[in-house]
Amino acid sequence: MSPPSDLRLLVIGAGIAGLTLAGRLCQQGRPPVLVERAVSADSGGYAIGLYPMGSCVLHGLGAYDELTRRAITLDRYELTSAAGRVLQSFDMAVLTAAAGPLHMVTRADLLGLLEPTCRQAELRRGVTVASLAQAEGSAMVTFDDGSAEEFDAVVGCDGMNSLTRDMVFGPARGFESGWLLWTWWAGGGPFDSNVAREWCGPGSFFGVYPVPGQVMCAAGGPSGAVRGSEVRSLLRRQLAVLCQREPGVAAAIDELDGPHPWAMADRRCRRWFNHRVALCGDSAVAFMPTAGVGASVAMRAAAGLADELSRADAATVPLAFERYERRCRAWAERAQAESRRLGRAMFVRHRATARIRDQIVSRYPAKLALRDIIRSTHEPF
Numbered sequence: 001m002s003p004p005s006d007l008r009l010l011v012i013g014a015g016i017a018g019l020t021l022a023g024r025l026c027q028q029g030r031p032p033v034l035v036e037r038a039v040s041a042d043s044g045g046y047a048i049g050l051y052p053m054g055s056c057v058l059h060g061l062g063a064y065d066e067l068t069r070r071a072i073t074l075d076r077y078e079l080t081s082a083a084g085r086v087l088q089s090f091d092m093a094v095l096t097a098a099a100g101p102l103h104m105v106t107r108a109d110l111l112g113l114l115e116p117t118c119r120q121a122e123l124r125r126g127v128t129v130a131s132l133a134q135a136e137g138s139a140m141v142t143f144d145d146g147s148a149e150e151f152d153a154v155v156g157c158d159g160m161n162s163l164t165r166d167m168v169f170g171p172a173r174g175f176e177s178g179w180l181l182w183t184w185w186a187g188g189g190p191f192d193s194n195v196a197r198e199w200c201g202p203g204s205f206f207g208v209y210p211v212p213g214q215v216m217c218a219a220g221g222p223s224g225a226v227r228g229s230e231v232r233s234l235l236r237r238q239l240a241v242l243c244q245r246e247p248g249v250a251a252a253i254d255e256l257d258g259p260h261p262w263a264m265a266d267r268r269c270r271r272w273f274n275h276r277v278a279l280c281g282d283s284a285v286a287f288m289p290t291a292g293v294g295a296s297v298a299m300r301a302a303a304g305l306a307d308e309l310s311r312a313d314a315a316t317v318p319l320a321f322e323r324y325e326r327r328c329r330a331w332a333e334r335a336q337a338e339s340r341r342l343g344r345a346m347f348v349r350h351r352a353t354a355r356i357r358d359q360i361v362s363r364y365p366a367k368l369a370l371r372d373i374i375r376s377t378h379e380p381f
Protein backbone atom coordinates (compact mmCIF):
# COMPACT_ATOMS: atom_id res chain seq x y z
CA MET A 1 0.00 0.00 0.00
CA SER A 2 1.52 3.32 -1.07
CA PRO A 3 1.66 6.21 1.37
CA PRO A 4 -0.66 9.08 0.41
CA SER A 5 0.91 11.67 -1.84
CA ASP A 6 0.02 15.36 -2.12
CA LEU A 7 0.61 15.12 -5.86
CA ARG A 8 -1.42 12.53 -7.80
CA LEU A 9 0.95 11.59 -10.56
CA LEU A 10 0.61 8.97 -13.29
CA VAL A 11 3.68 7.65 -15.12
CA ILE A 12 2.90 5.67 -18.30
CA GLY A 13 5.63 3.12 -19.10
CA ALA A 14 8.00 1.37 -16.68
CA GLY A 15 11.06 1.48 -18.94
CA ILE A 16 14.27 3.39 -18.31
CA ALA A 17 12.76 6.90 -18.07
CA GLY A 18 9.62 5.78 -16.22
CA LEU A 19 11.46 3.81 -13.52
CA THR A 20 14.06 6.56 -13.05
CA LEU A 21 11.35 9.20 -12.67
CA ALA A 22 9.28 7.02 -10.34
CA GLY A 23 12.37 6.24 -8.22
CA ARG A 24 13.17 9.94 -7.78
CA LEU A 25 9.51 10.75 -6.95
CA CYS A 26 9.44 7.97 -4.34
CA GLN A 27 12.48 9.60 -2.71
CA GLN A 28 10.48 12.83 -2.47
CA GLY A 29 7.70 10.97 -0.68
CA ARG A 30 5.45 11.38 -3.72
CA PRO A 31 5.12 7.86 -5.12
CA PRO A 32 3.34 7.84 -8.48
CA VAL A 33 1.02 5.31 -10.06
CA LEU A 34 3.07 3.53 -12.74
CA VAL A 35 1.30 1.64 -15.55
CA GLU A 36 3.23 -0.71 -17.81
CA ARG A 37 1.79 -2.44 -20.87
CA ALA A 38 4.07 -5.49 -20.58
CA VAL A 39 2.77 -8.16 -18.25
CA SER A 40 6.18 -9.28 -17.01
CA ALA A 41 9.56 -7.63 -16.53
CA ASP A 42 11.80 -7.39 -19.62
CA SER A 43 14.07 -10.45 -19.46
CA GLY A 44 15.82 -10.28 -22.84
CA GLY A 45 16.45 -6.99 -24.50
CA TYR A 46 19.81 -5.78 -25.64
CA ALA A 47 23.09 -4.36 -24.34
CA ILE A 48 23.13 -0.78 -23.14
CA GLY A 49 26.21 1.41 -22.98
CA LEU A 50 25.52 3.81 -20.14
CA TYR A 51 27.50 7.04 -20.19
CA PRO A 52 28.25 8.90 -16.93
CA MET A 53 25.66 11.47 -18.07
CA GLY A 54 23.00 8.84 -17.28
CA SER A 55 24.67 6.54 -14.77
CA CYS A 56 25.41 9.45 -12.37
CA VAL A 57 21.64 9.58 -11.67
CA LEU A 58 22.03 6.16 -10.00
CA HIS A 59 24.22 7.71 -7.27
CA GLY A 60 21.23 9.67 -6.00
CA LEU A 61 18.98 6.62 -6.31
CA GLY A 62 21.38 4.49 -4.25
CA ALA A 63 21.76 2.03 -7.14
CA TYR A 64 25.20 2.90 -8.53
CA ASP A 65 27.06 0.14 -6.65
CA GLU A 66 24.56 -2.38 -8.03
CA LEU A 67 25.34 -1.09 -11.55
CA THR A 68 29.05 -1.69 -11.05
CA ARG A 69 28.25 -5.27 -9.94
CA ARG A 70 26.02 -5.97 -12.98
CA ALA A 71 28.06 -4.16 -15.64
CA ILE A 72 31.49 -4.20 -17.16
CA THR A 73 33.54 -1.09 -17.81
CA LEU A 74 34.36 -0.41 -21.43
CA ASP A 75 38.05 0.38 -22.02
CA ARG A 76 38.12 0.75 -25.80
CA TYR A 77 35.86 1.39 -28.77
CA GLU A 78 37.26 0.12 -32.06
CA LEU A 79 36.02 1.04 -35.51
CA THR A 80 37.20 -1.11 -38.40
CA SER A 81 36.68 -1.35 -42.13
CA ALA A 82 34.50 -4.11 -43.61
CA ALA A 83 37.61 -6.25 -44.07
CA GLY A 84 38.67 -5.86 -40.44
CA ARG A 85 41.35 -3.14 -40.73
CA VAL A 86 41.31 -1.10 -37.50
CA LEU A 87 40.58 2.53 -38.43
CA GLN A 88 40.24 3.93 -34.91
CA SER A 89 40.77 2.58 -31.44
CA PHE A 90 39.33 5.06 -28.95
CA ASP A 91 40.75 4.88 -25.45
CA MET A 92 37.67 5.48 -23.32
CA ALA A 93 39.89 7.13 -20.69
CA VAL A 94 39.42 10.27 -22.81
CA LEU A 95 35.91 10.27 -21.39
CA THR A 96 36.31 8.41 -18.14
CA ALA A 97 39.19 10.44 -16.68
CA ALA A 98 36.90 13.28 -15.58
CA ALA A 99 33.38 11.89 -15.58
CA GLY A 100 33.40 8.20 -14.71
CA PRO A 101 33.33 5.00 -16.79
CA LEU A 102 31.11 3.91 -19.64
CA HIS A 103 29.26 0.88 -18.27
CA MET A 104 27.98 -1.97 -20.45
CA VAL A 105 24.92 -3.65 -18.98
CA THR A 106 21.97 -5.65 -20.30
CA ARG A 107 18.69 -3.74 -20.55
CA ALA A 108 17.09 -6.35 -18.28
CA ASP A 109 19.74 -5.76 -15.59
CA LEU A 110 19.40 -1.98 -15.84
CA LEU A 111 15.62 -2.21 -15.41
CA GLY A 112 16.17 -4.78 -12.65
CA LEU A 113 18.28 -2.38 -10.61
CA LEU A 114 15.94 0.57 -11.19
CA GLU A 115 12.73 -1.21 -10.20
CA PRO A 116 13.60 -1.62 -6.48
CA THR A 117 14.02 2.18 -6.25
CA CYS A 118 10.27 2.46 -6.98
CA ARG A 119 9.03 0.11 -4.24
CA GLN A 120 6.60 2.68 -2.86
CA ALA A 121 5.09 3.38 -6.28
CA GLU A 122 1.99 1.50 -7.33
CA LEU A 123 3.19 -0.50 -10.34
CA ARG A 124 0.32 -1.90 -12.42
CA ARG A 125 1.54 -4.34 -15.06
CA GLY A 126 -0.45 -5.36 -18.14
CA VAL A 127 -2.27 -2.02 -18.08
CA THR A 128 -2.35 0.86 -20.52
CA VAL A 129 -4.26 4.07 -21.07
CA ALA A 130 -7.44 4.02 -23.16
CA SER A 131 -8.18 7.75 -23.10
CA LEU A 132 -6.85 10.93 -21.58
CA ALA A 133 -8.74 14.21 -21.18
CA GLN A 134 -7.48 17.40 -19.58
CA ALA A 135 -9.68 19.70 -17.50
CA GLU A 136 -8.69 22.98 -15.81
CA GLY A 137 -7.01 21.50 -12.73
CA SER A 138 -6.52 17.81 -13.53
CA ALA A 139 -6.22 15.06 -16.13
CA MET A 140 -8.86 12.34 -16.33
CA VAL A 141 -7.51 8.98 -17.45
CA THR A 142 -9.39 5.84 -18.36
CA PHE A 143 -7.44 2.58 -18.44
CA ASP A 144 -7.93 -0.39 -20.72
CA ASP A 145 -9.29 -2.42 -17.77
CA GLY A 146 -12.26 -0.03 -17.75
CA SER A 147 -11.28 1.91 -14.59
CA ALA A 148 -10.96 5.71 -14.54
CA GLU A 149 -8.91 8.03 -12.30
CA GLU A 150 -8.13 11.70 -11.92
CA PHE A 151 -4.49 12.87 -11.69
CA ASP A 152 -2.74 16.21 -11.14
CA ALA A 153 -0.11 15.30 -13.71
CA VAL A 154 0.58 12.59 -16.29
CA VAL A 155 4.01 11.76 -17.73
CA GLY A 156 4.29 9.62 -20.85
CA CYS A 157 7.44 7.50 -20.60
CA ASP A 158 6.12 5.01 -23.13
CA GLY A 159 9.04 5.02 -25.51
CA MET A 160 9.64 5.57 -29.22
CA ASN A 161 6.10 4.67 -30.34
CA SER A 162 4.46 6.59 -27.51
CA LEU A 163 0.70 6.37 -27.31
CA THR A 164 0.66 9.35 -24.90
CA ARG A 165 2.46 11.43 -27.52
CA ASP A 166 0.01 10.39 -30.24
CA MET A 167 -3.03 11.07 -28.03
CA VAL A 168 -1.92 14.49 -26.77
CA PHE A 169 0.46 15.90 -29.39
CA GLY A 170 -0.40 13.97 -32.57
CA PRO A 171 1.99 11.88 -34.66
CA ALA A 172 5.68 12.83 -34.46
CA ARG A 173 8.16 12.76 -37.30
CA GLY A 174 11.79 11.69 -37.26
CA PHE A 175 14.78 10.34 -39.14
CA GLU A 176 14.14 7.22 -41.25
CA SER A 177 17.23 5.39 -42.50
CA GLY A 178 15.46 2.49 -44.24
CA TRP A 179 17.91 0.12 -42.48
CA LEU A 180 17.15 -2.65 -40.02
CA LEU A 181 19.41 -3.61 -37.13
CA TRP A 182 19.25 -7.23 -35.92
CA THR A 183 20.47 -7.99 -32.39
CA TRP A 184 21.20 -11.29 -30.66
CA TRP A 185 23.37 -12.68 -27.86
CA ALA A 186 26.51 -14.77 -28.39
CA GLY A 187 29.27 -16.25 -26.22
CA GLY A 188 31.94 -13.69 -25.37
CA GLY A 189 34.84 -16.16 -25.77
CA PRO A 190 36.38 -14.95 -29.05
CA PHE A 191 36.11 -11.26 -28.17
CA ASP A 192 37.89 -8.89 -25.75
CA SER A 193 35.69 -8.50 -22.69
CA ASN A 194 36.22 -4.73 -22.35
CA VAL A 195 36.24 -3.67 -25.99
CA ALA A 196 33.30 -2.80 -28.27
CA ARG A 197 34.10 -3.29 -31.93
CA GLU A 198 32.24 -2.24 -35.07
CA TRP A 199 32.87 -3.24 -38.68
CA CYS A 200 31.32 -0.89 -41.25
CA GLY A 201 31.05 -1.71 -44.91
CA PRO A 202 29.04 -0.37 -47.81
CA GLY A 203 25.46 -1.53 -47.12
CA SER A 204 26.40 -3.59 -44.08
CA PHE A 205 27.34 -3.22 -40.45
CA PHE A 206 28.40 -5.62 -37.71
CA GLY A 207 29.22 -4.88 -34.07
CA VAL A 208 29.96 -6.70 -30.81
CA TYR A 209 29.25 -5.14 -27.42
CA PRO A 210 30.40 -6.95 -24.28
CA VAL A 211 28.35 -7.33 -21.11
CA PRO A 212 29.28 -9.72 -18.28
CA GLY A 213 29.72 -13.23 -19.71
CA GLN A 214 28.45 -12.60 -23.24
CA VAL A 215 28.36 -10.15 -26.13
CA MET A 216 25.46 -8.55 -27.90
CA CYS A 217 25.90 -8.86 -31.65
CA ALA A 218 24.28 -6.25 -33.87
CA ALA A 219 24.19 -6.40 -37.65
CA GLY A 220 22.49 -3.97 -39.97
CA GLY A 221 21.64 -3.29 -43.55
CA PRO A 222 19.04 -1.95 -45.95
CA SER A 223 17.12 -5.20 -45.93
CA GLY A 224 13.72 -6.30 -44.67
CA ALA A 225 14.91 -9.79 -43.61
CA VAL A 226 13.43 -10.82 -40.26
CA ARG A 227 13.67 -14.63 -40.09
CA GLY A 228 16.80 -16.02 -38.41
CA SER A 229 17.76 -18.26 -41.37
CA GLU A 230 17.34 -15.37 -43.84
CA VAL A 231 19.43 -12.98 -41.74
CA ARG A 232 22.13 -15.62 -41.15
CA SER A 233 22.62 -16.33 -44.85
CA LEU A 234 22.51 -12.63 -45.71
CA LEU A 235 25.25 -11.88 -43.17
CA ARG A 236 27.39 -14.85 -44.21
CA ARG A 237 27.24 -13.54 -47.79
CA GLN A 238 27.82 -9.86 -46.95
CA LEU A 239 30.55 -10.47 -44.37
CA ALA A 240 32.33 -13.35 -46.13
CA VAL A 241 35.74 -11.61 -46.22
CA LEU A 242 35.49 -10.53 -42.59
CA CYS A 243 34.38 -14.03 -41.48
CA GLN A 244 37.50 -15.53 -43.11
CA ARG A 245 39.77 -13.11 -41.27
CA GLU A 246 37.92 -13.16 -37.96
CA PRO A 247 36.65 -16.63 -37.04
CA GLY A 248 34.96 -15.09 -33.95
CA VAL A 249 32.61 -13.15 -36.23
CA ALA A 250 31.71 -16.30 -38.20
CA ALA A 251 31.04 -18.16 -34.92
CA ALA A 252 28.84 -15.30 -33.64
CA ILE A 253 26.79 -15.40 -36.85
CA ASP A 254 26.39 -19.19 -36.41
CA GLU A 255 24.87 -18.47 -32.99
CA LEU A 256 22.26 -16.12 -34.47
CA ASP A 257 18.85 -17.38 -33.47
CA GLY A 258 15.58 -15.43 -33.48
CA PRO A 259 17.29 -12.04 -33.97
CA HIS A 260 15.32 -9.00 -32.92
CA PRO A 261 14.87 -6.57 -35.84
CA TRP A 262 14.95 -2.86 -34.93
CA ALA A 263 14.01 -0.18 -37.47
CA MET A 264 16.81 2.37 -37.60
CA ALA A 265 14.59 5.41 -37.15
CA ASP A 266 13.93 7.98 -34.47
CA ARG A 267 11.27 10.51 -33.43
CA ARG A 268 11.22 14.07 -32.13
CA CYS A 269 8.18 15.70 -30.55
CA ARG A 270 8.00 19.48 -31.03
CA ARG A 271 6.70 20.09 -27.51
CA TRP A 272 7.48 18.19 -24.32
CA PHE A 273 4.36 19.19 -22.40
CA ASN A 274 0.80 20.26 -22.85
CA HIS A 275 -0.70 21.70 -19.68
CA ARG A 276 -0.75 18.69 -17.27
CA VAL A 277 0.75 16.05 -19.59
CA ALA A 278 4.49 15.80 -20.24
CA LEU A 279 6.73 13.42 -22.20
CA CYS A 280 10.05 12.02 -21.00
CA GLY A 281 12.67 9.78 -22.65
CA ASP A 282 12.14 8.31 -26.11
CA SER A 283 8.53 9.51 -26.19
CA ALA A 284 9.84 13.11 -26.33
CA VAL A 285 13.08 12.52 -28.23
CA ALA A 286 13.72 8.98 -29.43
CA PHE A 287 17.13 7.60 -30.29
CA MET A 288 18.66 5.16 -32.71
CA PRO A 289 21.40 3.15 -30.99
CA THR A 290 24.08 4.81 -33.17
CA ALA A 291 25.56 7.12 -30.50
CA GLY A 292 24.56 4.86 -27.58
CA VAL A 293 23.09 7.74 -25.57
CA GLY A 294 19.29 7.28 -25.58
CA ALA A 295 19.17 5.59 -22.17
CA SER A 296 21.54 8.15 -20.62
CA VAL A 297 19.47 11.02 -22.01
CA ALA A 298 16.26 9.39 -20.73
CA MET A 299 17.70 9.02 -17.21
CA ARG A 300 19.09 12.53 -17.08
CA ALA A 301 15.83 14.05 -18.36
CA ALA A 302 13.83 11.98 -15.84
CA ALA A 303 16.06 13.28 -13.03
CA GLY A 304 15.58 16.86 -14.30
CA LEU A 305 11.81 16.40 -14.44
CA ALA A 306 11.67 14.92 -10.93
CA ASP A 307 13.71 17.86 -9.67
CA GLU A 308 11.32 20.39 -11.21
CA LEU A 309 8.31 18.51 -9.83
CA SER A 310 9.91 18.55 -6.35
CA ARG A 311 9.26 22.30 -6.32
CA ALA A 312 5.65 22.08 -7.53
CA ASP A 313 2.27 21.41 -6.03
CA ALA A 314 -0.88 20.37 -7.86
CA ALA A 315 -1.60 23.95 -8.93
CA THR A 316 1.88 24.64 -10.36
CA VAL A 317 2.45 21.41 -12.29
CA PRO A 318 2.19 23.14 -15.72
CA LEU A 319 4.91 25.61 -14.65
CA ALA A 320 7.16 22.74 -13.50
CA PHE A 321 6.63 21.06 -16.90
CA GLU A 322 7.50 24.31 -18.69
CA ARG A 323 10.76 24.63 -16.69
CA TYR A 324 11.55 20.96 -17.38
CA GLU A 325 11.23 21.45 -21.14
CA ARG A 326 13.42 24.57 -21.02
CA ARG A 327 15.96 22.75 -18.89
CA CYS A 328 16.30 19.50 -20.82
CA ARG A 329 15.07 19.76 -24.39
CA ALA A 330 17.97 21.61 -26.08
CA TRP A 331 20.76 19.28 -24.90
CA ALA A 332 18.63 16.18 -25.53
CA GLU A 333 17.96 17.29 -29.12
CA ARG A 334 21.69 18.04 -29.56
CA ALA A 335 22.44 14.46 -28.50
CA GLN A 336 19.84 13.21 -30.98
CA ALA A 337 21.42 15.30 -33.76
CA GLU A 338 24.79 13.70 -32.91
CA SER A 339 23.20 10.26 -33.07
CA ARG A 340 21.72 11.05 -36.50
CA ARG A 341 25.11 12.32 -37.73
CA LEU A 342 26.78 9.04 -36.71
CA GLY A 343 23.86 7.15 -38.28
CA ARG A 344 24.36 8.88 -41.60
CA ALA A 345 28.03 7.82 -41.55
CA MET A 346 26.98 4.25 -40.81
CA PHE A 347 24.10 3.93 -43.29
CA VAL A 348 26.32 4.18 -46.37
CA ARG A 349 25.43 1.98 -49.33
CA HIS A 350 28.11 2.69 -51.97
CA ARG A 351 31.72 1.52 -52.04
CA ALA A 352 33.19 4.93 -52.95
CA THR A 353 31.32 6.71 -50.13
CA ALA A 354 32.36 4.00 -47.66
CA ARG A 355 36.02 4.50 -48.66
CA ILE A 356 35.77 8.25 -47.97
CA ARG A 357 34.01 7.55 -44.67
CA ASP A 358 36.77 5.12 -43.64
CA GLN A 359 39.47 7.70 -44.43
CA ILE A 360 37.74 10.31 -42.31
CA VAL A 361 37.22 7.84 -39.43
CA SER A 362 40.90 6.82 -39.45
CA ARG A 363 41.99 10.45 -38.97
CA TYR A 364 39.38 11.47 -36.41
CA PRO A 365 40.77 12.20 -32.90
CA ALA A 366 38.86 10.47 -30.07
CA LYS A 367 38.37 13.76 -28.24
CA LEU A 368 36.60 15.21 -31.26
CA ALA A 369 34.42 12.14 -31.82
CA LEU A 370 33.24 12.21 -28.22
CA ARG A 371 33.19 16.02 -28.03
CA ASP A 372 29.46 16.50 -27.44
CA ILE A 373 29.19 13.65 -24.97
CA ILE A 374 32.20 14.94 -23.00
CA ARG A 375 30.78 18.47 -23.07
CA SER A 376 27.37 17.38 -21.82
CA THR A 377 28.90 15.69 -18.77
CA HIS A 378 30.41 19.03 -17.73
CA GLU A 379 27.36 21.18 -18.37
CA PRO A 380 24.71 21.90 -15.74
CA PHE A 381 21.22 21.08 -16.91
Ligand SMILES: Cc1cc2nc3c(=O)[nH]c(=O)nc-3n(C[C@H](O)[C@H](O)[C@H](O)COP(=O)(O)OP(=O)(O)OC[C@H]3O[C@@H](n4cnc5c(N)ncnc54)[C@H](O)[C@@H]3O)c2cc1C
Binds near residue numbers: 046294
Ligand atom coordinates in the same frame (compact mmCIF):
# COMPACT_ATOMS: atom_id res chain seq x y z
C1 LIG B 1 19.00 -2.29 -30.09
C2 LIG B 1 19.11 -1.05 -29.25
C3 LIG B 1 20.31 -0.74 -28.64
C4 LIG B 1 20.40 0.40 -27.84
N1 LIG B 1 21.60 0.67 -27.26
C5 LIG B 1 21.70 1.74 -26.46
C6 LIG B 1 22.92 2.01 -25.79
O1 LIG B 1 23.90 1.28 -25.93
N2 LIG B 1 22.97 3.10 -24.99
C7 LIG B 1 21.89 3.92 -24.82
O2 LIG B 1 22.00 4.90 -24.06
N3 LIG B 1 20.73 3.71 -25.46
C8 LIG B 1 20.61 2.63 -26.27
N4 LIG B 1 19.42 2.40 -26.92
C9 LIG B 1 18.32 3.37 -26.77
C10 LIG B 1 17.63 3.21 -25.43
O3 LIG B 1 17.26 1.87 -25.21
C11 LIG B 1 16.39 4.10 -25.36
O4 LIG B 1 16.74 5.43 -25.70
C12 LIG B 1 15.80 4.07 -23.94
O5 LIG B 1 15.33 2.77 -23.66
C13 LIG B 1 14.67 5.07 -23.79
O6 LIG B 1 14.05 4.89 -22.54
P1 LIG B 1 12.48 5.11 -22.37
O7 LIG B 1 12.16 4.80 -20.97
O8 LIG B 1 12.10 6.41 -22.94
O9 LIG B 1 11.80 4.02 -23.31
P2 LIG B 1 11.80 2.46 -23.09
O10 LIG B 1 12.98 2.03 -22.32
O11 LIG B 1 11.56 1.88 -24.44
O12 LIG B 1 10.53 2.18 -22.16
C14 LIG B 1 9.21 2.38 -22.59
C15 LIG B 1 8.33 1.52 -21.70
O13 LIG B 1 6.97 1.88 -21.93
C16 LIG B 1 6.20 0.70 -22.08
N5 LIG B 1 5.04 1.07 -22.91
C17 LIG B 1 5.02 1.33 -24.24
N6 LIG B 1 3.79 1.70 -24.61
C18 LIG B 1 3.03 1.68 -23.51
C19 LIG B 1 1.67 1.98 -23.26
N7 LIG B 1 0.86 2.39 -24.25
N8 LIG B 1 1.19 1.85 -22.00
C20 LIG B 1 2.00 1.43 -20.98
N9 LIG B 1 3.30 1.14 -21.16
C21 LIG B 1 3.81 1.27 -22.42
C22 LIG B 1 7.14 -0.28 -22.75
O14 LIG B 1 6.71 -1.62 -22.56
C23 LIG B 1 8.44 0.02 -22.00
O15 LIG B 1 8.53 -0.69 -20.80
C24 LIG B 1 19.29 1.27 -27.71
C25 LIG B 1 18.07 0.96 -28.33
C26 LIG B 1 17.98 -0.19 -29.09
C27 LIG B 1 16.66 -0.51 -29.74
